[in-house]
Structure formats: C-alpha cells, structure tokens
Amino acid sequence: MNGFEVTEVTALLALVSVALFIIGLKRLSRVRTARSGNALMAAGMLVAIVLTLVEIGLVDYRWIIGGVVIGAAIGMLTVIRAQATQMPEIVARFNGFGGAASALVAVSLFWGVVVESDATSTTAELLGGTSAVTLVISILIGASTLSGSILAELKLRGTLSGAPRVPLRTAVMGLFAIGALVVGLVAVLAIDAPVTAATLIIVLLVLAALVGIVLVLPIGGADMPVVISLLNSLSGLAAAATGFALGNNLLIIAGTIVGAAGLILTQIMCVAMNRSLVNVIAGGYGEGGDVEHGEYGNVVSSDPESAAMVLEAAQSVIIVPGYGLAAARAQNAAHDLAKALIARGVQVRFGIHPVAGRMPGHMNVVLAEAEVPYELLHEMDAINGEFPQTDVAIVVGANDVVNPAATEDPTGPIGGMPILEVEQARRVFVIKRSLSPGYAGIKNVLFERDNTVMLYGDAKDVLSELASEVANAR
C-alpha cells in the first residue's frame, strides 16, 4: 500500500463516520431536518462498521454475521411490534442493551487476554495500565446502566410501581460503587492468577448491577424520563471507556458525545419540572399515593352529550393531552374532535406540557402519529397566557401537569413545578377514568373547582363521542 498501512487509511476514514455523527446530531435537533439527521447518523454507524470489518481483514466471519443478523432481527421486530405509547420503554431497553454491550466487550477483552492465555501476569501487564483501568470503568458503568435501565423500563410499564425507600441509600450506593471499583482495580492491577482475577471481575459485575438497582429503585415513575436520559448519558460514557480500553478513538468520540448530550438533555428535563437533578436522584417523589389520597368533595361530573353542547357554543378551545391520551390510544379521536370543532369555526389549540406523558416530547410524538397539524401544538410558555381568554379547556388524561397545587402549595410534593394553567379557562372538562391520583400520587385540587366538570370514561370513547356530537350538531 505504498507505505500506508490499511489501519492508517481506515483510521483516517473514520473521520467520515465522526462527521456524519456530528452533522446528523445537529440536524436531529431541528424539526425540519430531524429525519435526515437520524439517517445521517445511521450512515455514520454503517461507515464505522464497514471500516472496522476492513480493518480486521480476512478473519472468520461466522460469529460476526450471526451476531449482527440476530441483533438486527430482534431490533427490527421490537420496533415493529411496539405501539406509540411504548416508545419510552423501548428506548430504555435499547439503552440498557447498549450499556450491557460495552460491559461485555470489556469482559470479553479481559477473558481473552487474561483468563484464556493462562498467563501469570496481571491484566495491567498484559494490556497496559490504561486499558486495564478503563476496562473496569466500562464494566462498572455498563452493568449499572443495564440493571438501571431494566428497572426503569419495568417502572414505565407499570409492572413495578412505587418507590420503595432504601435505608441509607446514598451510603449503600457509594459503598457498592466504590467496592466495585476497588474489586475491579485489584483484579486487573494486583492479581496475576487468572481464576482469582476472573472471580473478582464477576463480583465487580454483580456489585455494578446493584448500583444501578439502588440508583433507580427509590425514584418514582414520574421521574423515569430524567432517569432514562441520565442512563443514556451513562451508556455513552461506558462506550467511551470501552474506547479507552481498546485504544479506539472513534468509540471515545461517539461515546463521549452521547455522554455529554445525555447530560444536557437530563438538565433540560429537570429545568422543565423546576427541579434539580440532585432532587430527582434523591427519589421518594411520587411514592405518597396513600398519604395524600384525600377525599374529594364537590366534584361535578357530566356526560359527553351535555359537554358537546358547551363545546358547540365555544369560540376557543384548548386541548391538554397527558399520558392517559397515549395510554388509551385516543390521539386520532382527539384529532377528530379538533377537526369537528374547527369545521364549526372554533379556534382549537393543543397545549403541550414539556413533561406530559412519560418523556419530554412524548405528546408531540403521539399527536404527530395522528397527523395533528404541527401549528396546532403550542408549548406551555406560549399557551399559558391564553387560558383566561379561552372558553373551554379539555384535559385528556393529564393530571399532575394541570394541578394548581403546584403553584398554590409551594411546599407540597409538586410545589414549584410549572403547570398548564387550565383552571383559568372559563370551563374545564377533565376526561379521566376516575379520580385516582397521577404519578405524583397526590390529590388534584383542579377537580374540585367550580368551573371543572369531570367526564368519566375511556379517553378514546369520550373523545369520539364528543367529536360525533359536535360534528352532527345542528
């Protein structure tokens, strides 16, 4: 190759992959270019994989092909079978897999070089100090990302509810984390007996998994988006650590960008909820389900027929969707109602709370699926001033994000969280199955307001009924 090594050429071409990642991520952060941005990032990944295959040259490809085919099939099937409401859970799961993969790469490297070589040297002597230390970090972060993500997915899905307190959690978590680190470092720096080192690495894996569990366990379901974002950041760092262990700059760059991006997103989410990251991680939020269950007095309920008559007389309507809308798959019904009202000349807008649903932007994804025009969606800050001039606000399956207690009771569990001020509208319809509390587990004082009318039932059924009543009116 005229003085060039294949590896030098591929290393240079890896910059193409990096450029595609960066441009892709940039475009992914703008609505109009987002889809092409994602495609560019996927292309960057393809380039990275092809370059790696070229670099390793002529080898036995059976494991590679087998692994990639199986992984691609599982990935595709998971997405095809998922419903729009399950997207956050899917992201959590994939994230866990990413972290696990980084940890396993490190374990595989260790096993191949140390255990299978039967050498009587420490890992640091065999691989170099940097690789040995970062290998331990990769396993620690990767394994805790996996266990944390699994737990987050279970909480999002509702399989696991509540936020049990772990006594002395910070101390326990710190102990596990430091213990894992020490065990790992001893294994790679001081032990020259392969079997002993391998045993310690397994102990490291177990301790790291426990760190993830103790981290996520006491955090309530409502905070899972923040946790997943944080775990996303961690899985990036795990990849970066793996990059250090393997001496692969492409891994370091891509992993670190994800790590930094995940941290920024986490911060943005915390700001949206007016809480600090420390406060979120401290947990306990949303576990008070029984404490504040509170009796409701003076709650007025009605039926879709009478509600439709009010809507027909309205001039402006704001629809506020929450997780209940996504869970009932009521987005099409909501769009039908909006179309029926617009046909009558009513001004219709959707008020989107940044953390409505299970993830920021969750409502946008769900409503976009029903092809609700983008211009109808308004962010919280833009629409809050509009409620006093609005005839009817329709709250669909949202709870905590419209609870006036956030502003009226600053010391309460959700005190200080910015909310959509629907109570300012002349009339508020709340479509909900029952008076049960939302994720924060507290009573919603909105339901007792004089201008609030409850419409009990499945969001999809109630909205469809409203839509047909309005469409057939007159």
Added chain:
Amino acid sequence: MTGTLLVSIYVFVLAAFLGFELINKVPPTLHTPLMSGANAMSGITIVGALTLVTVASPSVSVIIGVLAVILATINVVGGFFVTDRMLASFGGRK
C-alpha cells in the same frame, strides 16, 4: 504517560465540549427522538465488539463477544429505526 493516551484524553475532552454545544438548543418536540437517536449512537460499542469475535473457536471470550455484538446491534438497528418511526410522523407534514 504515553502519547497515544494523551491524544485519547484530548479527544475525550474535546468530544465532551462538542456534545454539550451540539445539544444546546433543541425544541421539546425533539427531546424524545433526540434521546433515542443519541442512544442508538451509543451502540458504537459494536465496533469494539466486532474486533473480539474474529476466531472460529467458541471460547468463553468469543461467546461473551458475540453476546456483545448481538446487544449492540439491537441497540444500533432498533435505536435508529425507532427514532425514524417517531420522526416519520413529524416529516409527514410540512
């Protein structure tokens, strides 16, 4: 400290700055897709996994490596695919 490590540390720090700057201004609409896309990107670890499964003999390290390849591929393929699915609905209208 070797030169390679020094370069890697430079790369690490600069990439961190780059990541912070890139994600600075994002409309909330895109938070979920962005998280999902970034998550798919963390599957880059597949590149590391591939280099570890190049021999035919099914030793423990190779089996662990194959498992890493499978999980990383799920992360990459599923991640970009699910992101595209979310964004497809946005792109459908102008």
